[in-house]
Amino acid sequence: MFETSLTRKLNIKYPIFQAPMAGGPTTPELVAAVSNAGGLGNLGAGYLTPKQLRNTIHKIRKLTDRPFGVNLFVFEQPEESEEETMKEMSDYLDFYRNELGIPQSPALRKYSESFEEQVQVVLEESVPVFSFTFGIPSPDMIQSMKQRGTFVVGTATTVDEAIQLEASGADAIVAQGSEAGGHRGTFLKNVSDSLIGLMALVPQMVDRVSVPVIASGGIMDGRGLVASLTLGASAVQMGTAFLACTESGAHPTYKQQILSANEDATEITRAYSGKAARGIQTKFMRNMHAYPGKIPPYPIQHVMTKDIRQASAMANNPEYMSLWAGQGLRLANDQSAATIIKQTIDQAKKLIEDRK
Amino acid sequence: MFETSLTRKLNIKYPIFQAPMAGGPTTPELVAAVSNAGGLGNLGAGYLTPKQLRNTIHKIRKLTDRPFGVNLFVFEQPEESEEETMKEMSDYLDFYRNELGIPQSPALRKYSESFEEQVQVVLEESVPVFSFTFGIPSPDMIQSMKQRGTFVVGTATTVDEAIQLEASGADAIVAQGSEAGGHRGTFLKNVSDSLIGLMALVPQMVDRVSVPVIASGGIMDGRGLVASLTLGASAVQMGTAFLACTESGAHPTYKQQILSANEDATEITRAYSGKAARGIQTKFMRNMHAYPGKIPPYPIQHVMTKDIRQASAMANNPEYMSLWAGQGLRLANDQSAATIIKQTIDQAKKLIEDRK
Numbered sequence: 001m002f003e004t005s006l007t008r009k010l011n012i013k014y015p016i017f018q019a020p021m022a023g024g025p026t027t028p029e030l031v032a033a034v035s036n037a038g039g040l041g042n043l044g045a046g047y048l049t050p051k052q053l054r055n056t057i058h059k060i061r062k063l064t065d066r067p068f069g070v071n072l073f074v075f076e077q078p079e080e081s082e083e084e085t086m087k088e089m090s091d092y093l094d095f096y097r098n099e100l101g102i103p104q105s106p107a108l109r110k111y112s113e114s115f116e117e118q119v120q121v122v123l124e125e126s127v128p129v130f131s132f133t134f135g136i137p138s139p140d141m142i143q144s145m146k147q148r149g150t151f152v153v154g155t156a157t158t159v160d161e162a163i164q165l166e167a168s169g170a171d172a173i174v175a176q177g178s179e180a181g182g183h184r185g186t187f188l189k190n191v192s193d194s195l196i197g198l199m200a201l202v203p204q205m206v207d208r209v210s211v212p213v214i215a216s217g218g219i220m221d222g223r224g225l226v227a228s229l230t231l232g233a234s235a236v237q238m239g240t241a242f243l244a245c246t247e248s249g250a251h252p253t254y255k256q257q258i259l260s261a262n263e264d265a266t267e268i269t270r271a272y273s274g275k276a277a278r279g280i281q282t283k284f285m286r287n288m289h290a291y292p293g294k295i296p297p298y299p300i301q302h303v304m305t306k307d308i309r310q311a312s313a314m315a316n317n318p319e320y321m322s323l324w325a326g327q328g329l330r331l332a333n334d335q336s337a338a339t340i341i342k343q344t345i346d347q348a349k350k351l352i353e354d355r356k
Numbered sequence: 357m358f359e360t361s362l363t364r365k366l367n368i369k370y371p372i373f374q375a376p377m378a379g380g381p382t383t384p385e386l387v388a389a390v391s392n393a394g395g396l397g398n399l400g401a402g403y404l405t406p407k408q409l410r411n412t413i414h415k416i417r418k419l420t421d422r423p424f425g426v427n428l429f430v431f432e433q434p435e436e437s438e439e440e441t442m443k444e445m446s447d448y449l450d451f452y453r454n455e456l457g458i459p460q461s462p463a464l465r466k467y468s469e470s471f472e473e474q475v476q477v478v479l480e481e482s483v484p485v486f487s488f489t490f491g492i493p494s495p496d497m498i499q500s501m502k503q504r505g506t507f508v509v510g511t512a513t514t515v516d517e518a519i520q521l522e523a524s525g526a527d528a529i530v531a532q533g534s535e536a537g538g539h540r541g542t543f544l545k546n547v548s549d550s551l552i553g554l555m556a557l558v559p560q561m562v563d564r565v566s567v568p569v570i571a572s573g574g575i576m577d578g579r580g581l582v583a584s585l586t587l588g589a590s591a592v593q594m595g596t597a598f599l600a601c602t603e604s605g606a607h608p609t610y611k612q613q614i615l616s617a618n619e620d621a622t623e624i625t626r627a628y629s630g631k632a633a634r635g636i637q638t639k640f641m642r643n644m645h646a647y648p649g650k651i652p653p654y655p656i657q658h659v660m661t662k663d664i665r666q667a668s669a670m671a672n673n674p675e676y677m678s679l680w681a682g683q684g685l686r687l688a689n690d691q692s693a694a695t696i697i698k699q700t701i702d703q704a705k706k707l708i709e710d711r712k
Contacts, residue, residue, distance in 0.1 A: 158620045179553035197535035197553035200574030200683035218556030227583035327556035
């Protein structure tokens with residue numbers, strides 16, 4: 001009933017991807033639980049060192065012999081930021097550091113992991129599915145993946161981005177609707193011009209590309225699954241739906257916020273990382289609306305706010321944490337990943353039966 | 357196959373509402389064509405004088421004996437604007453008036469029609485369906501409508517708005533997703549906090565209210581129809597899908613823009629009317645990003661830009677026209693309303709058959 005050319009190619013039972021949520025939620029346990037339950041677990045590996053990445057892949061493989069995916073952030077050299085912009089931001093952030101009782105103006109560490117080194121690990125480990133966000137890797141890199149038998153998935157927020165991804169050799173494309181939580185994958189136009197609701201995005205995208213499209217953004221249950229397949233998607237990708245589940249590595253305070261927030265609780269902000277992302281509104285985001293200076297670009301701002309986010313989590317204070325989340329919040333639940341998948345499939349089957 | 361409690365109650369064949377698009381598109385011919393084809397035609401009557409409204413209702417009744425609807429803007433007294441704010445805007449707009457060769461700084465006419473007088477006409481004419489946008493009329497007004505046998509439909513952009521509408525006696529609720537073209541119906545929080553994608557909005561709303569929900573925003577064909585019903589909607593409302601059709605009264609230049617634009621061509625702006633609305637980006641909208649003053653509130657700005665919008669249309673220049681449109685633009689077509697409905701239903705039937 002849910003078999004598509006995509007599920008056959010990936011050898012998965014259900015057309016359900018668990019979204020690769022970088023920064024903690026996608027533990028080896030979550031990835032493996034989703035894959036064991038018949039979906040495709042995905043590791044959000046953007047922030048992992050090559051060594052951490054390799055170890056995590058090994059852990060996943062100990063927990064499942066089913067296919068799974070690894071997601072990385074496509075990354076050119078970090079954008080430069082003016083010394084003055086960074087100094088101003090650091091001074092501003094000291095207000096929060098003072099409140100949280102952590103050291104003022106810490107020295108900045110390395111901005112980001114090397115994309116090339118991360119890719120090398122994915123290649124060497126012959127990961128079944130490789131997905132990427134924030135642009136397009138070189139054609140050589142994509143071809144190397146494919147030669148290893150790795151299935152390559154890009155992320156698009158507009159039809160033009162999907163067309164470019166297909167032309168670059170992507171085997172499938174995640175259509176990231178405006179509802180989606182976390183970082184926007186936009187890489188062609190401005191983020192504000194690329195916030196297309198999934199109901200409009202999926203049919204227009206499937207009309208223009210021939211590779212399978214995976215619908216993502218605001219999908220939380222069997223209704224979203226069947227609706228997305230009806231629009232022409234070959235699978236769905238669900239993130240917020242798994243954020244508060246048993247196996248998710250999200251901080252307990254983060255899970256609590258996910259389980260109690262409503263559909264209108266989120267906004268798109270550059271406050272935490274320098275790159276636009278959707279999350280539950282916090283005091284930090286609201287305060288940043290009035291920040292008079294410039295917010296340094298990603299990943300500089302991401303590194304600059306790291307100590308604050310961590311100290312806030314340690315204090316169980318959600319107001320300075322990044323609480324990435326999509327717009328389906330009222331439907332989040334705290335059961336196991338396997339139960340969420342079973343409920344989704346059962347509801348989807350019933351919807352299809354009832355429609356007959 | 358498409359019968360729902362809503363279609364039975366309204367005595368319509370298909371769960372398709374044509375969106376009430378004020379300002380020209382919803383001619384009596386369009387409203388009647390949709391109703392005659394089995395959907396529910398809706399007159400966007402917000403800008404009509406009571407006399408025009410009565411005449412238009414009479415014209416619709418000459419063209420169809422099927423049910424149809426009238427939509428009005430719920431309207432308190434026009435917000436005041438500072439003399440200085442209006443003077444600055446008028447001076448700024450003179451640049452466009454000069455370019456278009458029309459008189460500078462014209463005297464402002466009446467801001468808006470009287471909502472009470474418009475409602476009186478709807479009551480006296482016993483219109484089958486009355487829908488409203490921008491808030492909630494008084495409980496007395498809603499009860500008077502219902503006593504006349506009129507079916508009352510409110511517009512909500514969030515779940516909380518839907519809950520308030522149900523409590524006020526609305527018989528059904530249009531769920532306006534962030535994809536939707538034209539004015540945002542938001543009346544509780546800020547517009548920017550109330551841009552919920554339809555895929556997330558519909559299931560969360562139907563879980564919280566017991567009256568039927570009509571999905572609107574980005575729905576252009578049978579895929580959007582079946583997907584919306586799957587999410588729990590009892591019908592869909594399609595606007596952009598009918599904007600360029602034969603019977604639409606949209607200006608030819610507007611139709612041309614609708615037929616050639618893509619999903620990422622729109623933005624939400626206050627530039628034309630003072631109230632947030634989604635439309636195809638124009639030079640006027642882009643210029644207004646840099647406007648240093650305050651944009652007067654609706655309906656003052658709407659009245660202030662009227663001569664410019666009209667002169668721009670006369671000159672077949674889209675750049676100073678308001679080109680309201682949703683995000684489904686690539687799927688717009690210029691056939692007759694009856695053909696659009698037939699294609700939508702045929703495609704929907706096929707999707708349901710194929711899913712079995």
